[in-house]
Amino acid sequence: MRPFFTLEGKLIRDARWSLIFSALTLFGLGWLFVHVASLNETKILKKLSEVAPGEKVRAFRWMKDIGLEEAPSSTAIMMAFWNHPFIVLVVAIWAIGRGAGAVGAEIERGSLDLILSRPISRWSYLTAQALVAIGGLLAMAGSLAAGAFIASWYNVLRTPPDWLELIRPAFNLAALGFAIYGYTLLFSSVDLVRWRPTMIGSVLTLGGFIARVIALIPIFKDAIWRPWAERFSIFSLYNPVDAVAGREVYSFDVSVLTALGAACVGLAFLFFTTRDLPANG
Amino acid sequence: MNPPLIIAENLSKFYGASPALRDLTLKVRQGEIFGLLGPNGSGKTTAIRLLLGFLRPTTGRASVAGFDSWRRSVDARRLVSYMPGELRISGSMTGFGVLKFLSGLRGGEGLDRAVAIAERVMRLDLGRKVRKYSTGMKQKLALAQVFADPAEILILDEPTSALDPSARADVLQLIREAREQGQTIIFSGHVLSEIEAVCDRVAILRRGRLVHVEDMGARRRLRMILARFAGDTPPPIPEELELSIRRPEGAAWLLEHRGALGPLLGWLATADVEDVAIGTEDLRALYDQYHGPGAAGDEDGDGADNQDEELSQ
Numbered sequence: 329m330r331p332f333f334t335l336e337g338k339l340i341r342d343a344r345w346s347l348i349f350s351a352l353t354l355f356g357l358g359w360l361f362v363h364v365a366s367l368n369e370t371k372i373l374k375k376l377s378e379v380a381p382g383e384k385v386r387a388f389r390w391m392k393d394i395g396l397e398e399a400p401s402s403t404a405i406m407m408a409f410w411n412h413p414f415i416v417l418v419v420a421i422w423a424i425g426r427g428a429g430a431v432g433a434e435i436e437r438g439s440l441d442l443i444l445s446r447p448i449s450r451w452s453y454l455t456a457q458a459l460v461a462i463g464g465l466l467a468m469a470g471s472l473a474a475g476a477f478i479a480s481w482y483n484v485l486r487t488p489p490d491w492l493e494l495i496r497p498a499f500n501l502a503a504l505g506f507a508i509y510g511y512t513l514l515f516s517s518v519d520l521v522r523w524r525p526t527m528i529g530s531v532l533t534l535g536g537f538i539a540r541v542i543a544l545i546p547i548f549k550d551a552i553w554r555p556w557a558e559r560f561s562i563f564s565l566y567n568p569v570d571a572v573a574g575r576e577v578y579s580f581d582v583s584v585l586t587a588l589g590a591a592c593v594g595l596a597f598l599f600f601t602t603r604d605l606p607a608n609g
Numbered sequence: 610m611n612p613p614l615i616i617a618e619n620l621s622k623f624y625g626a627s628p629a630l631r632d633l634t635l636k637v638r639q640g641e642i643f644g645l646l647g648p649n650g651s652g653k654t655t656a657i658r659l660l661l662g663f664l665r666p667t668t669g670r671a672s673v674a675g676f677d678s679w680r681r682s683v684d685a686r687r688l689v690s691y692m693p694g695e696l697r698i699s700g701s702m703t704g705f706g707v708l709k710f711l712s713g714l715r716g717g718e719g720l721d722r723a724v725a726i727a728e729r730v731m732r733l734d735l736g737r738k739v740r741k742y743s744t745g746m747k748q749k750l751a752l753a754q755v756f757a758d759p760a761e762i763l764i765l766d767e768p769t770s771a772l773d774p775s776a777r778a779d780v781l782q783l784i785r786e787a788r789e790q791g792q793t794i795i796f797s798g799h800v801l802s803e804i805e806a807v808c809d810r811v812a813i814l815r816r817g818r819l820v821h822v823e824d825m826g827a828r829r830r831l832r833m834i835l836a837r838f839a840g841d842t843p844p845p846i847p848e849e850l851e852l853s854i855r856r857p858e859g860a861a862w863l864l865e866h867r868g869a870l871g872p873l874l875g876w877l878a879t880a881d882v883e884d885v886a887i888g889t890e891d892l893r894a895l896y897d898q899y900h901g902p903g904a905a906g907d908e909d910g911d912g913a914d915n916q917d918e919e920l921s922q
Contacts, residue, residue: 334713342699438697442751445661445691446714449683605663607654 358475427512497568510592619669700740723757
């Protein structure tokens, strides 16, 4: 097992700065959104209770569109902010970076030759890569939850969150990142360069995000393509509000994201362990 | 004679319709230094990558100590230490960090020896970051690891390409020492004098085909005789003499001799020789037969390529 742990240690060292930066960013965002929720809680509750069917968009009206009910808990209001693009962006960038860097980038650099010339199986190599990515995603999601939890000690909230309450939406975020990592890794596992899987992963992720945003815009509510836009966006499976509300859809969302990520990672293993590794350049 | 440790049987690799290696059949014996010669694109690197299990053979098979290079790649690589043409690894690591990492991937074996070779033979400062190393220093670092690995087989891909002359001499000495310890070495390179100096046998590849295997021991015994005889043709050559006529050279004749010198000198003393010069022939002359200006044949079947079956045994 020593060769595997040696490789794992190196991958962790290589990833540590980007992981620390991403985790700290998410910790800060978690804190920030608790602060914003604290400042606006009364206003948000008032708006949510005032909104009537057909009423025009107003501040915080969007919260109703992402599942916030009347008189939500403070945690549910916080979770509405967890849909912020910054949070998703940090996770997506990290997931795409790790996925694209796992194989294509190592071949491009020429460092894969050196590693795989030692008695390390391709299976072990990709397992080490996947473990770093999954561990990193869980650490980042945990950092967001920790930021929110610790911030709740210093900000006045009507109903401060329980630590366990934050685990479900954090896991939803990690599952979203895992799905993004999975399909990026899949493209990386058959490629020779970094830029192509990065580009494909980014286009798919950005496309899914845009589809989700458009699907949420009220004027497109009755558009015929709206259900399709939602269905084909993995971001429609990321619903932190549903996660804290204990809705059944949470299990479905997390299961589909995890299954998608696992299927893509599984295919990446299949392709990587059976492909040729030509010399770079 | 030691048993073969590396075996390639009808080994071919095609990328689509484009051949990178065709029908390579050879055996490398334990304790042998085996050279691979050929210009870029001749198939040397493809052959090495097939042995390491990086590529799946299109046809044929390769094995290392009985382990199929593709199906039991990890077992095969456990016996092999490979040095790519250039060390490409994270520049943020120190020289010591790289050695520790690479030996760690082999279970931690050989680290002390790698450090000793790097510091004493290669004269490297292992505390420096690798990004501050020159290309030659990186190559020395990789070589220190390879020569320290407790592997039965060393595969060196252009191991001296970035080294200064004194470091090259050190590397050739390390190669000889490795053979004395019973290690088998595959030495791929372009510097003919180095290959000639250390290799026991040399394979010449051209356009993905093995076109010649030379026994360097026999080649070192080879003497070229340029002689002008009193008559128009050389006198009859006794059968017991390992002497043959290669070609006429103006008024003289070029002969090659592979046996002991005594009988040759005796024959020359009795032959009606007007002038004679005896010398050796370096690897360049052989290499030029296949890759030099006016080299015979092309990939679609010619004199050189038709020798494959005979020469690859």
